Amino acid sequence: MSSIQNKIEALRKELNHHNYNYYVLDSPIISDFDFDMKIKELEKLEAKHPEFYDPDSPTQRVGGEITKNFETITHKNRMYSLDNSYSKEDLLDWEKRIQKILGTTDIEYTCELKYDGASINLAYEAGKLVKAVTRGDGFQGDDVTTNIRTILSIPLSISSDFLENFEMRGEVILPLEGFAKMNQERIAAGEEPYRNPRNTASGSLKLQDSSEVAKRPLDCLLYQVVSEERKYGTHHDSLKAARDAGFKIPTTMVLAKSVDEILDFVNQWDVKRHELPYETDGVVIKVNSLAQQEELGYTSKSPRWAIAYKFKAEQVSTKLNEITYQVGRTGAITPVANLEPVLLAGTIVKRASLHNADQIEKLDVRVGDTVYVEKGGEIIPKIVAVDFSKRQKNSIPTQYATHCPECGTELIRTDGDAKHYCPNIYGCAPQITGRIQHFISRKAMDIEGLGAETVELLRKEGLIQNYADLYELKTEQIIPLERMAEKSAQNMIDGIEKSKNIPFEKVLFALGIRFVGETVAKKLAKHFKSIDNLVNADFETLIAVDEIGDKIAESIIDFFSNEKNIQLVNRLKLYGVQLQISEEELINQTDKLVGKVFVVSGVFQELSRNDLKKMIEDNGGKVSSSISKKTDYVIAGDNMGPSKKEKAEDLGIAIISEQEFLELL
Numbered sequence: 319m320s321s322i323q324n325k326i327e328a329l330r331k332e333l334n335h336h337n338y339n340y341y342v343l344d345s346p347i348i349s350d351f352d353f354d355m356k357i358k359e360l361e362k363l364e365a366k367h368p369e370f371y372d373p374d375s376p377t378q379r380v381g382g383e384i385t386k387n388f389e390t391i392t393h394k395n396r397m398y399s400l401d402n403s404y405s406k407e408d409l410l411d412w413e414k415r416i417q418k419i420l421g422t423t424d425i426e427y428t429c430e431l432k433y434d435g436a437s438i439n440l441a442y443e444a445g446k447l448v449k450a451v452t453r454g455d456g457f458q459g460d461d462v463t464t465n466i467r468t469i470l471s472i473p474l475s476i477s478s479d480f481l482e483n484f485e486m487r488g489e490v491i492l493p494l495e496g497f498a499k500m501n502q503e504r505i506a507a508g509e510e511p512y513r514n515p516r517n518t519a520s521g522s523l524k525l526q527d528s529s530e531v532a533k534r535p536l537d538c539l540l541y542q543v544v545s546e547e548r549k550y551g552t553h554h555d556s557l558k559a560a561r562d563a564g565f566k567i568p569t570t571m572v573l574a575k576s577v578d579e580i581l582d583f584v585n586q587w588d589v590k591r592h593e594l595p596y597e598t599d600g601v602v603i604k605v606n607s608l609a610q611q612e613e614l615g616y617t618s619k620s621p622r623w624a625i626a627y628k629f630k631a632e633q634v635s636t637k638l639n640e641i642t643y644q645v646g647r648t649g650a651i652t653p654v655a656n657l658e659p660v661l662l663a664g665t666i667v668k669r670a671s672l673h674n675a676d677q678i679e680k681l682d683v684r685v686g687d688t689v690y691v692e693k694g695g696e697i698i699p700k701i702v703a704v705d706f707s708k709r710q711k712n713s714i715p716t717q718y719a720t721h722c723p724e725c726g727t728e729l730i731r732t733d734g735d736a737k738h739y740c741p742n743i744y745g746c747a748p749q750i751t752g753r754i755q756h757f758i759s760r761k762a763m764d765i766e767g768l769g770a771e772t773v774e775l776l777r778k779e780g781l782i783q784n785y786a787d788l789y790e791l792k793t794e795q796i797i798p799l800e801r802m803a804e805k806s807a808q809n810m811i812d813g814i815e816k817s818k819n820i821p822f823e824k825v826l827f828a829l830g831i832r833f834v835g836e837t838v839a840k841k842l843a844k845h846f847k848s849i850d851n852l853v854n855a856d857f858e859t860l861i862a863v864d865e866i867g868d869k870i871a872e873s874i875i876d877f878f879s880n881e882k883n884i885q886l887v888n889r890l891k892l893y894g895v896q897l898q899i900s901e902e903e904l905i906n907q908t909d910k911l912v913g914k915v916f917v918v919s920g921v922f923q924e925l926s927r928n929d930l931k932k933m934i935e936d937n938g939g940k941v942s943s944s945i946s947k948k949t950d951y952v953i954a955g956d957n958m959g960p961s962k963k964e965k966a967e968d969l970g971i972a973i974i975s976e977q978e979f980l981e982l983l
């Protein structure tokens with residue numbers, strides 16, 4: 319080995335070790351500055367000597383590679399869910415069940431926290447990370463290797479005295495502090511803050527640009543080793559060895575010998591969990607002996623050898639100071655409880671949702687009441703009850719708002735609707751802004767270079783009154799606006815121009831027709847193929863479409879009976895926005911499978927399950943997840959479950975192969 323190569327190798331090894339100290343053990347032994355100097359030195363050497371390139375070098379972890387489509391990968395070993403328990407009784411029942419199967423009471427358990435993030439499976443071959451796949455539906459997930467490689471606590475290669483070929487399972491999480499920082503930056507940039515760390519972590523894995531992923535403070539906590547090699551006898555030993563080999567296995571894990579010891583762990587963390595740097599929603603208890611695990615096996619959904627214990631949602635009581643009303647983009651009114659600030663689940667809560675008028679009436683919530691506030695998985699807490707013992711004598715029943723707090727129009731409520739609405743669709747500021755904000759959003763027209771705040775600014779400045787106006791904006795009009803540079807103005811105009819290529823189904827969703835969400839928009843686009851067909855469809859035609867009910871049909875008719883909306887649509891058409899499905903889509907779509915119900919089961923050679931499902935739907939068929947009398951065909955791949963097969967045979971349903979399916983078309 320040349321001395322240069324030696325030097326490069328030594329630096330890589332040293333830097334990997336510092337990464338391990340910093341990200342896994344949380345105890346760095348050199349300063350950030352010294353680390354940066356060493357990385358720079360290595361970068362220089364590598365640039366000078368490209369012959370020693372190594373994709374696993376610590377210099378290669380800043381990302382840069384773009385993934386356009388995440389490939390679907392079938393898991394070698396299925397990723398199961400966990401059964402849940404909520405009480406001591408549940409745990410005792412579980413213990414009894416497994417004692418019976420194992421024929422012994424000599425069972426040891428591990429207790430781990432249940433990390434709340436996005437599940438991931440990391441496959442290592444010959445000690446090197448080769449593939450990282452999301453859990454997906456448990457059978458197949460998405461290949462997110464490129465993005466995962468940017469997470470510094472995940473080793474790209476490990477020391478050889480662990481296993482050679484194995485999988486590590488864990489959760490990619492976004493620690494609370496990093497999440498808060500990301501949101502501060504977003505708010506400062508005028509963007510919507512992210513809702514919660516879990517969704518943001520899982521969304522991060524599906525970003526196309528891995529250098530964006532590298533910028534996010536993601537972490538990965540591991541909880542299971544999967545391997546054919548029987549080197550370790552217990553779950554606990556295998557995780558300890560994995561930690562030594564470089565994986566981040568939280569040290570909170572303990573062994574327990576009984577349900578009482580398990581409950582000690584649960585009770586301890588139910589209180590202490592708010593001191594953790596990340597979120598946890600419970601504890602996972604596992605049978606420690608791998609031989610016993612094997613004997614216990616799996617149900618159709620989860621391992622028998624493990625169970626999750628869910629922490630109870632937390633509750634506090636505080637005073638309700640005021641009820642205010644928010645107006646959404648559809649005019650829907652949401653009552654908001656303004657509370658005396660109180661500490662709940664580690665954060666100060668000042669506001670809680672009250673949902674709608676019925677909820678207020680049902681709970682008999684009144685201003686001045688002391689109320690119980692609860693926080694579950696959602697970011698916004700809710701009021702669950704009133705403490706009537708503290709109600710003041712002079713308290714007055716809540717009168718729900720009668721007029722819009724934004725524009726003063728009288729509110730309406732239609733039968734069967736839980737919400738009140740402000741009917742002043744074209745004159746109520748939050749509705750005007752909200753509709754345009756919805757139009758430009760990611761899942762709709764996905765307009766780059768234009769954010770929610772800017773929409774508000776443009777509307778206030780009188781430059782836009784509706785989404786069609788966007789297409790008439792000129793850079794000269796935008797540049798003079800506050801905080802607008804020439805470059806960002808140009809980006810906005812380019813983004814708007816680009817949105818003219820967005821497919822019809824998304825445009826239909828973007829229009830903001832009440833009750834027409836993403837899925838309904840897809841259905842409608844597929845069925846009617848163009849906006850003109852949809853505009854001309856009457857009630858009967860609409861409800862004849864699969865999954866379109868009265869409510870949706872009425873809302874569509876209502877939308878297009880408004881001259882203003884027809885004008886908007888006509889203008890969009892004029893600007894070149896896609897208001898019919900493309901030629902290509904037209905060719906791939908037929909009515910050949912109309913009325914036929916399919917169940918797709920197993921693993922396929924040529925097409926992914928998702929491809930198959932799309933083809934069925936594109937050709938008018940329906941996909942169902944379970945076999946019943948209504949099923950016409952079961953498309954069977956490899957490893958189709960034996961119980962499914964039996965059921966199909968019992969009901970006399972045709973079982974066809976992938977090839978036979980293609981022939982149907």
Ligand code: AMP
Binds near residue numbers: 433
């Ligand atoms: P659920 O999705 O509620 O059925 O819970 C199962 C999921 O919990 C698994 O897919 C894991 O991703 C996740 N999980 C989090 N922490 C752990 C842990 N310590 N052990 C096992 N699974 C865990």
Ligand code: ZN
Binds near residue numbers: 645723
């Ligand atoms: Zn209004």
